Amino acid sequence: MLYTESEIPHFAGVRSEKENNIGLIFFIYYTQMIEKTSLADLRTEFKKGSLDEHDVKKDPFEQFDVWFKQAVAAQLPEANAMAVATASKEGRPSVRMVLLKNYDEKGFVFFTNYESAKGKNISENPMASLLFFWESLERQIRITGSVEKISPLESLEYFRTRPVDSQLGAWASHQSSILTARSALEAAFKKMLEDFKNKQIPLPPHWGGLRIVPDEFEFWQGRESRLHDRIAYKKDHANNWKIVRLSP
Numbered sequence: 001m002l003y004t005e006s007e008i009p010h011f012a013g014v015r016s017e018k019e020n021n022i023g024l025i026f027f028i029y030y031t032q033m034i035e036k037t038s039l040a041d042l043r044t045e046f047k048k049g050s051l052d053e054h055d056v057k058k059d060p061f062e063q064f065d066v067w068f069k070q071a072v073a074a075q076l077p078e079a080n081a082m083a084v085a086t087a088s089k090e091g092r093p094s095v096r097m098v099l100l101k102n103y104d105e106k107g108f109v110f111f112t113n114y115e116s117a118k119g120k121n122i123s124e125n126p127m128a129s130l131l132f133f134w135e136s137l138e139r140q141i142r143i144t145g146s147v148e149k150i151s152p153l154e155s156l157e158y159f160r161t162r163p164v165d166s167q168l169g170a171w172a173s174h175q176s177s178i179l180t181a182r183s184a185l186e187a188a189f190k191k192m193l194e195d196f197k198n199k200q201i202p203l204p205p206h207w208g209g210l211r212i213v214p215d216e217f218e219f220w221q222g223r224e225s226r227l228h229d230r231i232a233y234k235k236d237h238a239n240n241w242k243i244v245r246l247s248p
């Protein structure tokens with residue numbers, strides 16, 4: 001990696017040439033040290049919290065609500081960003097980030113193009129797994145369950161709240177299909193801009209919410225010496241949530 005002096009904030013101030021040179025030598029040494037650090041050496045001790053199976057909420061939705069509100073209160077950037085894993089009917093997995101837009105006792109909702117790669121996976125294999133990772137809280141939450149489309153009315157309600165450009169984007173982008181060039185996407189966007197000029201933009205039929213209806217949750221709190229706390233909730237035969245502690 002190459003740096004010019006002016007890119008290094010420390011050198012932007014008024015300093016003698018000698019001071020600058022010493023600083024620069026340290027800076028180069030430091031960046032080279034970072035570059036030499038192997039991934040195997042990157043490790044953190046987790047010390048921020050603990051999780052006890054006797055203290056957690058009996059209902060995993062309530063436990064999620066507690067942790068999610070703490071993530072928001074901690075002002076984490078994109079606390080509602082989550083990875084969604086799906087699989088084709090042959091079992092080929094695929095994962096991507098999306099934004100959680102709603103959650104309640106029915107499940108966890110995000111919005112997407114139903115004809116995208118994930119949409120196709122879900123139409124042939126309606127199962128998904130969600131993962132939240134909140135690094136500064138040393139926490140992750142895993143949620144797995146079946147997937148259903150929310151009603152077009154619910155999707156429309158959310159669609160209306162999106163900025164106009166995002167609404168047009170939902171019409172213009174055939175999400176996950178191959179584009180010959182970026183210009184083709186921009187032309188499609190421009191066409192939508194003209195088509196819907198001075199009109200209320202309707203909900204695209206291929207766009208809407210997907211709800212993950214969980215049958216499994218796992219709350220993970222990082223602990224020292226890799227002895228992490230893992231509290232899992234699984235539905236039993238009587239449809240009640242059973243709480244277990246898992247080995248880290």
Ligand SMILES: Cc1cc2nc3c(=O)[nH]c(=O)nc-3n(C[C@H](O)[C@H](O)[C@H](O)COP(=O)(O)O)c2cc1C
Pocket residue numbers: 078081094095096097098099100110111112113116117118119175176
């Ligand atoms: C932080 C973040 C949030 C995202 N949120 C969404 C989302 O809510 N819905 C969506 O369809 N794609 C979202 N994307 C884009 C997806 O990661 C992905 O590129 C897209 O949905 C196509 O995925 P697919 O080809 O696997 O269907 C987001 C990406 C990032 C990095």
